[in-house]
Amino acid sequence: MDQKKNRDIHSRHIHRRTFLKGAALGLASMALPFGTADASVWEAFFQKHYREMSADDKRDVILRMEKEYAKAYDTKFNIKTTKPTPGVNFGYGLDVSRCIGCRRCVYACVNENNQSRDPQMHWITVLEFKKGERWVNVFEEAKKHYNPETVPEEGHFYLPVQCQQCENPPCVKVCPTQATWKEPDGIVVVDYNWCIGCRYCMAACPYGARRFNWAKPRVSKEELNPETHYLGNRPRYKGVVEKCTFCIQRTRENPGRYPACVEICPVGARKFGNLLDPKSEIRYCIENKRVFRLKEDLNTLPQFYYFFAS
């Protein structure tokens, strides 16, 4: 009698344990991408923070990712991990008097940086203001969704806003997992594989520069840019935050290339260069033009300067 009871309990115990195991596996599989049962899923799951990776770790991760991307997008990707160049600190200049609000920068950025086309995501927001309205720190009068036949619209001017790469970035301070940080060359980056998608950084950013992948980002094969950087324009994932990186995959090259938005601007309103180089164009602008930065009262110290050339 006693033995039988004992056995019952024993079998129930095993039963419960198998159940728990099954439940745990079920939960884990729910959270992981569907339909991929191979080891790479677990490698991705346990992938280290980018800054904790050794050179070997990085190589392994890049190899795995290139494989994953090749499979997902049917395209061969090159993912760079180019380090910042010593003695370089990037700065950006935008000539408000020249900007005509054509949004070519917005779309050049999308083409370069593999943002999702559906749902559509832009890293640059161009604001339209009526001349004579309040504007510098009060954006309430701004129009974001302006859509006239031709630009510039009579009696209006434009203010493009993107990540200001603050010297004192509030987004970096609040990130609970250190998934976003400021690189030595001034660029604020995100490790898309470390971000948990809590969106605290979006609440903290005074410039509305951060974007969240509310759905799975979709980019068609023809539109992909396969030349990427780990911290920059490599394809992103559902549920993570992203932002402008000053086209890290271009600007960290040697010789460096301009960010896509600078290159495309038809009126030359956009300037870019090394703040530490006294002979750079950006230094010339800062030293000789009437410059201002957005929301200076917040002391975020943007490395993005607005100025008036005329």
Added chain:
Amino acid sequence: MTDLLLPVKNFITALKFITRGGKSYYAWLVFLLLLILWGVGAYIRQLDEGMILTNMRDQVSWGFYISNFTFLVGVAAAAVLLVIPAYLYNFKPIKEIVLLGEMLAITAIIMCLLFVIADLGRPERGWHILPIVGMMNFPASLLAWDVIVLNGYLAINCIAVFYVLYRLSIGREYKMSIIWPIVIISIPWAISIHTVTAFLYNGLSARPFWNASILAPRFIASALCSGPSIMIIIFQIVRKVSKIEISDTALFKIAELIAYAMGLNLFLFGAEVFKEFYSGSIHLAPMQYLYFGLHGHSNLVVWMWMAFIFNLTAFFLFLRPQTRENYFTLNLACILVIMGVYIEKGMGLIVPGFVPDVLGEIYEYGPSGIEKSVAIGVWALGALFFTLLLKFALPIYTGELRFKTPDPGDKK
């Protein structure tokens, strides 16, 4: 052999107590289970398709989940309103029910954590926030602080509740020498969970509506209204359906304390309104959006005025001894406060942080069907957890449920 089987036997005894009940009890459980399934279904869809199924967008990047989270942190923190009179002032009637308050705190914290998880884009990476295995950004990120204080508070209350229950279940009094340090820690800790949660918003200079020093004090004042109001209602249900006795004196004392807390809350609210409207700077916009609408957008206006009227009415009902000692007006006041604070500390706090957004755009947010379903699921899960906890704890409290101890001679 029998010694080894004892825990199992005791477990089965406890299970019997939990699963035994009348028709209405089973109906309640089934009802909650259905709601939980409903919520889980919605959450699986959200995991699969992404948070695009919510109505949150880049402009309003936090919404209904974080609103519920904020309200529930307040409920959890409110257990302190029972702990102080119970242990510090040795107020007997409340001392008898302080355990229930702590159990409500445990439930509320679990719900808080679930709401935060529901809000994550990549919940499976949640471990990144942990120290050592992850990369917790401590002390810079207030979210890291919140993880610590919330889990710490959960642990403190679990230890307090289960230690007392364990001692009672083997027929002994709990030792004050063990409970006292827990109480001493739990009081400032309760204040800390709400302060840290307030600071989470408060520290963001990008959001003028939150970036006001009055935020944390107001959080605490309103928490000391909503949590105890929920408790007053729960206590009445508990004494009706179980043999446990809860004195009127205890309930009326709690009601009196709510009156003071609500008075303070209304005063702080007035201070905020004065500052914003009198100075009339551009930072008035979110306040204007809440109470009068902004550029024709006025989704929250009706709710905010309702919340204000509810809170004001409840304040007077709690303040007058005649109305707080009459069960009809007492319960009415409790319900008004719960709804009032739920609106004010929920959507009324989170949404205006994002409206207008930092570039002046106005995106009117209201929760989507998925968000409501997930929220219902979490609330049902909390209700189920609290029900089962009560079903287990109350018989121990009344002496109906006693566990066998290894040494029979040791029993009292």
